[in-house]
Amino acid sequence: MALSRVDASTDAARVGALLSDITRELPAVRLLTDPADREAYRLDETAYLSAGLPGAVAFPASTADVAGLLRLASAHGVPVVPRGAGTGLSGGAAGIEGALTIVLTRLDRILEIDRDNLCVITQPGVINAVLKAAVAKEGLFYPPDPASYETCSIGGNLGTNAGGLCCVKYGQTRDWVLGLEVVLADGTVIRTGGRTVKDTAGYSLTHLFVGSQGTLAIITEATLRLRPLPGPRSTLLAFFATLGAAGEAVAAMTRSGLVPVTLELLDHETILAVDDAHKLGLDREAAAMxxxxxxxxxxxxxxxxxxxxxxxxxxxxxxxxRAADATEADWLRQARRLALRALELKGMVRMEDVGVPRSRVPELLAGIERITAAHGVRCATFGHAGDGNLHPNFIFDRGDPEAERLTEVVRDEIFRVALDLGGTVTAEHGIGSARRAWLPIQRGEGAVAVMRSIKAALDPLGILNPGRVI
Ligand SMILES: Cc1cc2nc3c(=O)[nH]c(=O)nc-3n(C[C@H](O)[C@H](O)[C@H](O)COP(=O)(O)OP(=O)(O)OC[C@H]3O[C@@H](n4cnc5c(N)ncnc54)[C@H](O)[C@@H]3O)c2cc1C
Structure with missing residues (x-):
């Protein structure tokens, strides 16, 4: 059957035909078809974006199920949205009207912890914190730790190339992936690597799929590197009278060759929100911490x-x-992890994710302060300053269309500053659907054309997460 490329929306008849085929050919796959149930899969954590209602939501439990679903979706020309735990901050797992959302949370088994080769083989639905705890029992360490680590899945981490609080020393998710099993758009299953630490056979498909946000394939298994579990952490808090001084301290630490495991920044507004929520006794007068x-x-x-x-x-x-002991240190780190939730108690939050070379952090902070003040936008900035990665969070009243429009203007000005400093519009959350217009501006039309060719080669019908990334 010859198929043309599919659109981002599809009609009910095609979905209906797809669902009857799924029910007949893949009876073990759980399906949600009731509109109230599907509604829960409309959004990820980008509540400020509008998204479509999935035509159906499928929960495969094996690679064979995923392959079957993609084969049938291709045959019916129905778009597919791969989804992990739905904690993404770029709209990458948000619904597409009438599409099939495939949720990977039932592929939730850690298949093997290979002590001899310092690696773990896992399915994508495993929660990051569960994987960390399982390998820690064996004296091993899986470093990538997004602040959402207790709720996000390994598949989502791979889909976004997630960062986190210890990238400054240990790098992003991509740095810990040895190999993947993925299902391509037509249902073909391939493997891209294995337990070998060094492997230069052919193009690095592993690294291509990591961070591709479900637009090139669905990841059904990953072989991840481990290292010996480090000891307990020692923790220091520093307070500053100006944001600029905190930025200078970040640049100075990098310049002097320090590579701490965590180097996080919280501005005044974030300090207040975190302290209000968790009563930590932080310095509420400080401009930054x-x-x-x-x-x-x-x-x-x-x-x-x-x-x-x-x-x-x-x-x-x-x-x-300095933190008195490991318990106090754990509290402080946990409070930082919950910064977004603390800010959400103050209003609707739109989180951005800019990154710059680390020596330019003071200039990025100055730019964010200048732009948000000029537009009178309430902004709380925190983030992984040691990576040059900051999250300006715009706080506004839910349903205020003028505020929403203004945050778009402010965001674009901040993106321009980040790019002028040699940086990126997204360091760890991904382009998704939220930042698509900026991909050619940052990467250039030539680079985006290469990305389009790769997409066309792997997903000629364009069924995988259409309208995301490119
Ligand atoms: C409070 C909070 C704190 C956060 N802190 C951080 C942080 O410190 N660092 C950071 O990087 N992010 C952070 N995030 C964002 C988010 O948690 C990460 O992007 C995470 O990796 C998403 O995982 P998920 O399982 O929720 O994926 P989802 O949101 O479900 O999906 C994310 C993307 O991956 C794709 N995808 C999911 N599973 C697969 C699969 N099996 N195969 C192919 N593609 C797939 C989806 O299509 C989508 O494009 C935070 C979010 C919140 C709410």
Missing amino acids: LLVESDAPGLAAGAELDAAETAILASGATSVV
Whole structure:
């Protein structure tokens, strides 16, 4: 049967025919067809975006199920949205009107922890924190730790090339992937790598699929690198009278060669929100705060924090305190992880995700302050400053169309500043549907044309997450 490329929306008849084929050929696949049930799969965590209502939601439990679903979706020309836990911040897993959303959460088994080769083989529906805990029991460590690690899935982490709080030392999700099993749009299953640490056979398809946001294939299994579990962390908090001084401290630490496991920044508005929510006794007068952690072994942790403190004080910190013990350190890190939730208690939040070379963090912070003040937009900035990755969060009243329009203008100005500083419009959340217009601006038409060719080669009908990324 010859098929033309599919549109982002599809008609009820095609979905109806697809559903009867799924029911007949894949009876074990759980399906949601009731509109009230499907509604729960309309949005991811980008509540400020509008999204379509899926025509149906499928829950496969095996690679064979996923392959069958994609084969049938291709045959009927119905678009597919791959979805993990739905915590994404770019609209990548949000619904497309009338499309089939495929939720991977039932592929939730850790298949093997291979101690001899320091790797773990897992299905994509496993929650990041569950994987971390399982390998920790064996004395092993899977570093990638998005702040959402207790709720997001490994498949979503792979789909977005997720970052997190310890990238500054350990890198992003992509750095920990040895191989994948993926299902292509037509239902073909391929493997891209395995347990070998070094492998240069052919193009690196593994790295192509990681971060492709469900537009090139569905990941059904991953082989992830591990390392020995480090010891408990030592933690330092520094407070500053200006945001600029905190930015200078970040740049100074990088310049002096320090690689702490965590280097996070919270601005005044975020400090207040986190302290209101968790009553931590933070310095509520401070314009900014840095959270610095070391997981270096033994006395090296103290030495690393001493060196960080020297750089911080030279940059003009008003106070520096150290966590009394591991429990206090865990509390502080958890409070940082919950910063977005704390801000959401203040209003509707639109989170952005810009990144710049680390030496340019002070200029990015200055740009964010200048632009949001000029437009009178309420903004709370926090993020992984040690990676040069900051999240300006625009806070506005739900349903205020003028505020929503204004955040779009402010966001575009901040994106321009980030690009002028040699940075990116998204460091870890992905282009998704939220930032699509900026991909050619950042990468250039030539690079986007290459991406389109890859997409056309792997998904000629365009059924995989159409309208996302490119
Ligand atoms: C409070 C909070 C804190 C956060 N902190 C961070 C952070 O520190 N760092 C960070 O990077 N992100 C962060 N995020 C964003 C989000 O948690 C991550 O992007 C995460 O990786 C998404 O995982 P998920 O399982 O929810 O994926 P989803 O949102 O369901 O999907 C994300 C993308 O991956 C694709 N996808 C999902 N599963 C598959 C699969 N099996 N195969 C192919 N494609 C797939 C989807 O199509 C979509 O494009 C945060 C979100 C929240 C709400």
